[in-house]
Amino acid sequence: QLQLVESGGGLVQPGGSLRLTCAASGFSDDYYIVGWFRRAPGKGREGVSCLSLSDGTTYSANSVKGRFTISRDNAKKKVYLLMNNLKLEDTGVYYCAADDQRIGAHCSPARPGMDLGYWGLGTQVIVSS
Numbered sequence: 001q002l003q004l005v006e007s008g009g010g011l012v013q014p015g016g017s018l019r020l021t022c023a024a025s026g027f028s029d030d031y032y033i034v035g036w037f038r039r040a041p042g043k044g045r046e047g048v049s050c051l052s053l054s055d056g057t058t059y060s061a062n063s064v065k066g067r068f069t070i071s072r073d074n075a076k077k078k079v080y081l082l083m084n085n086l087k088l089e090d091t092g093v094y095y096c097a098a099d100d101q102r103i104g105a106h107c108s109p110a111r112p113g114m115d116l117g118y119w120g121l122g123t124q125v126i127v128s129s
Contacts, residue, residue, distance in 0.1 A: 002026040002118040004096045009123030012086055020081040020123060022096030027077055030054045032098055033105040034079045035113030036070065038125075040092035047114040048094070050107035051079060059109040064090075086127045093122040 008020040022034060035050030049060040049070040058070050069082045079096065097116035099105035105116055 002032075002098050004098055004118060004120035006094065006096045006120045006123040009094060009125045011126045011128065013129055014086060014088060014127055016086050016127075017082070017084045018086065018125060020083065020094055020096075020125075022079040022081075022098075022120065024077045024079065024096075024098060027053075027098075030074055031101045033101055033107050033116060034072070034096065034098045035107065035116055036081050036094055036096055037113040038090075038092040038094045039122075040089070043092075045114065046092075047112045049081060050112040050116075052101070052107050053079075054101065057107055059107055059112040061112055083125070086125075088127050091125060091127045093124050095122045096120045 003025045005023045030053040032053045036048040037045050038048055039045050051058045051070045067085045071080045097119045099116040
């Protein structure tokens with residue numbers, strides 16, 4: 001069973017940066033998709049970014065392109081989300097999600113970080129002046 005633990009959230013001013021970390025366990029190899037989605041206060045889930053551990057393919061939502069970068073360290077079983085130039089509307093709880101490519105999980109440009117079966121408990125990001 002996959003387990004995901006997020007860290008790195010916090011309070012930051014607009015224009016600032018944070019790096020979120022997703023520590024993963026239970027992965028038998030690299031044929032997994034890992035992504036991030038977020039939930040803003042009073043809103044539904046929004047896909048942010050996704051990454052294929054096997055070939056490094058990444059996609060990000062238009063709302064974060066050019067500001068957020070997803071990356072991986074396969075040896076450490078960690079996936080990172082570097083968030084630069086944060087905006088007030090980036091406030092929310094950020095969740096790491098993952099699933100096995102062999103059962104159909106994929107990194108989708110239309111829904112990055114969504115449709116993955118395993119989630120962590122989330123880490124809070126607050127962008128405020």
